[in-house]
Amino acid sequence: NSIVVKIGGSSLAIADQFQMAYQLYQTNKKRKFFVVSAPGVDAAKSNLQYKLTDLLISLANRYEVEHYGDKAVLVEVKGLEAYDKQSLESLVMQKLQDVSISDDVVNPIREQLQRVLQDFSANDPRQHSANVQRLGEAFSQENLYQVFKINGVENVRKLSATDFLVVNGGNPLDGVVYLDNTLDNLRRWKASCDFDPECVYIVDGYNGRNVDGRVSLLARDGTNKTQVLVAMGLDISYCENISDVEHIFSVNP
Numbered sequence: 001n002s003i004v005v006k007i008g009g010s011s012l013a014i015a016d017q018f019q020m021a022y023q024l025y026q027t028n029k030k031r032k033f034f035v036v037s038a039p040g041v042d043a044a045k046s047n048l049q050y051k052l053t054d055l056l057i058s059l060a061n062r063y064e065v066e067h068y069g070d071k072a073v074l075v076e077v078k079g080l081e082a083y084d085k086q087s088l089e090s091l092v093m094q095k096l097q098d099v100s101i102s103d104d105v106v107n108p109i110r111e112q113l114q115r116v117l118q119d120f121s122a123n124d125p126r127q128h129s130a131n132v133q134r135l136g137e138a139f140s141q142e143n144l145y146q147v148f149k150i151n152g153v154e155n156v157r158k159l160s161a162t163d164f165l166v167v168n169g170g171n172p173l174d175g176v177v178y179l180d181n182t183l184d185n186l187r188r189w190k191a192s193c194d195f196d197p198e199c200v201y202i203v204d205g206y207n208g209r210n211v212d213g214r215v216s217l218l219a220r221d222g223t224n225k226t227q228v229l230v231a232m233g234l235d236i237s238y239c240e241n242i243s244d245v246e247h248i249f250s251v252n253p
Contacts (some may be wrong), residue, residue, distance in 0.1 A: 002032040002197075002236050006205065006227035008243035009040025009051060012140050015101050017042070017244075022147045024242070025200060031240070033159075035203045035227040036144055038136025039099045042244065047098050048091065052136045054080065055095060059088040060132035063117050064125040072125045096139060105146055109139045122214065130172040130215045134162075137204035137223070145202045156200040161226050164189060164233070165208035167216040175208055175216035177225065182208075186233025203230060 007021050025031050038052045054077045062085040064072040083091065093110065100106045116131045141158055148156040164185035167175030189195055205223025210216045218225050224241065231239050 001030055002234070003028070003030045003238045003240055004033040004035065004227050004231045004234075004236050005031050005240045005242060006035045006223055007037065007140075007144075008223070008241070009037040009053070010042065010244040011040075011242045012036060012038075012144075013040045013042035013099070013244070014045050015099055016045075018099075018101060018140075018143050018147045021144055021242075022151055025148070025153075032197075032199070033201050033203060033230055033234075033236070034144060035205045035223055035230060036137060036140040037205055037223040038140055039095065048095050050079065050091065050095065052092070052095050052099075052139065053133060055088060055092045056133050056136055057129065058083065059085065059092055060117065060129040062088060064128055067120050068125055075129075099139075099143065101143055101146055101150070105139070105143050109135060109142065112138070124172070127172045127214060130217050133173075133217060134204070134207045134215050137206050141202050141204040148200060148202070153200060155196070155198060156202065157196075159201040159203045161204050161207045162209045162215065165218075165226065165229060167208040167210055167218070169210040169212060169214075169216075172210070172214060172216045174219040175210070177208065177218070177229065178211075179229075182229055183233045186230065190234050 005024060011017055021034065040051045041049055057075060058077045058080040061075040065074060096106045096109060113135055116135065119131065120128060122128060145156060145158050164182060166178040166181040166185065168178065203226060205226040206218055208216050208218060227239055
């Protein structure tokens with residue numbers, strides 16, 4: 001009877017929206033799984049009109065160009081072309097501070113980000129970028145987890161998609177899901193003593209790992225894919241997709 005809720009970046013663009021996400025649970029406690037995207041943009045309320053993922057992509061790329069030189073492909077996110085490394089680092093921290101509910105969320109992510117930005121051990125610019133980009137969803141996961149805890153929900157846990165979602169070993173920025181492996185992992189977890197049907201789980205969407213254990217992203221609509229995979233693997237028949245948009249199409253475009 002559980003429901004898997006996917007919350008898009010436009011619905012996690014400011015701190016108050018994380019509280020609203022918690023209210024979804026309060027209004028229907030069958031909502032046991034929350035799959036979150038990285039913070040996006042609320043045109044009316046966001047102080048900074050850039051998605052966190054776009055900032056992380058640009059920041060990672062500045063480090064890659066500096067480290068790899070000609071081997072790195074210059075990535076220009078629209079609107080961020082003129083920013084250097086230091087300016088992008090400041091924008092990332094501003095975005096985190098704007099959206100975070102407390103410094104207890106920001107500080108660990110800041111430390112992780114600094115470590116990952118300087119880790120070129122994979123010797124692959126794409127892997128470096130994937131390792132950086134995944135922190136956007138990790139931030140949303142931690143932020144929503146803390147909101148639940150602050151509101152007195154003790155039985156809440158973080159479930160990392162990288163623990164169950166298996167993808168191919170090709171491009172780490174455009175992973176293809178190994179469906180059978182992924183569903184088997186989820187079914188084994190559900191059958192184990194680690195699974196608690198009364199618990200609320202916060203899942204970082206968009207992220208997976210290849211068979212070698214390296215981070216691999218699902219690219220476009222990755223959080224939607226994570227939501228559906230969770231539902232399939234745990235035999236949950238109902239999904240809800242939350243997204244703040246100004247308009248919807250009346251017909252298929």
